[in-house]
Amino acid sequence: KKEEVKKKQGRRRPLMSKPVDDVYLTWYYKRPSYDVENAVGMLKKFQELDFTYPKQFVYINVFLDMELQKKKKVDPFANTILLPYRFSDETNKVLVFTEDEQEAEIARENGAAVVGGVELVKWILEDEIQADFYVAVPAIIPKLLPLRSKLKRKYPSTKRNSLGHDIPKMLQLFREGLEYVVEDEHIIKTRIARLDMPTEQITANLKAVIHDICTFKPASYGPFVQKLVIRSSTSEGLMLNLDGILPEVEKAEEEKNAEDDGGGEEKHVQPPVST
CATH class of the missing domain: 3.40.50.790 (Ribosomal protein L1/L10, domain II)
Structure with a gap:
């Protein structure tokens, strides 16, 4: 029986990049990723089509690589930051x-x-x-x-x-300020804005949170953020393309490390995440 299971698993086709039709089996394709501006626009469109509350919160799930070296890891952390654009009149005690x-x-x-x-x-x-x-x-x-x-x-x-x-x-x-906390050893789930805010403001708040998170791990150990998903209170999650979101300091450090290792290697690119 075990051999039969292995044979069936071995015959599974590699994931395809893009579907041809509007209706397709999702598990046959890689999960698409979007630029943050396009993703926010999609969330706004979902809200209009579903007639849901226009001022609902926008959330992000940040999946982190907590590994350092020699079996060491970044300790789970929490932090509080002031966002560029406030989205709530409530204040903390x-x-x-x-x-x-x-x-x-x-x-x-x-x-x-x-x-x-x-x-x-x-x-x-x-x-x-x-x-x-x-x-x-x-x-x-x-x-x-x-x-x-x-x-x-x-x-x-x-x-x-x-x-x-x-x-x-x-x-x-x-x-x-907004407080965020690492949960389950490698995930941060936090709200960053309201959906009725301008796309530029939602994007600025998202980048502020990501840049702050990236200060908790030296860039020399590789990309800290492995996967980033954005959603609203009533929508599905959309995976974001990390290009243009991660801090420039991290990218510069990666380029420097590549030069130190020989100069001829290509710059490390975040691998696509599939479901």
Whole structure:
């Protein structure tokens, strides 16, 4: 029986590139990829044809290559960024740790939901006070150590730009910013815009997220983003062509590595992904 299965698998035809007719069996063909502008235009057309909500969210699924070298991998990460174009009037609830009254007043003026010092630690540990994000000034951080295991990745740190002296800047980032998180060790799923926004703005937000993600892995280890899919709340996912989306720094690094390896090799191109 095993031999029969192997024979059947061996006779499977290679995937074809493009179908000739409008109706076809999808598993016989490579999944098509689109330039981001064309893909956004298709999502807008789907919405019109289906009479769905015009202001629905636009999402991306980013599939990452987390491999480094010698069995090492990029640790799953999270980050918060300010997008070029906001798509929601909602703001996050941010708590500010400081014991300086002048800093506390600045925090309140800039929209902090909760402001306080070490007295907040007990209430946070007991879940009496909760926030979407926590930021702090350096002077108080030694007193916040009991919260490290409680807050985990939301514990104030310079790495995540939640520990510093510029309270207005930190508050703007975490009140208005978009947070994305690596799930299942190699996938990021996040919303980036609303479908009724101009295509240029949706594209700019998408590129901002991708460029930020690419900072978490050195370009010398090869392309970080392996596959990128865009969709709206009610549409199917469309795979995007990565050309023109990945940061130029990554491309320049790849070219430099090719030259160092002999100069005659072709530039590495993302392999097509098929279903």
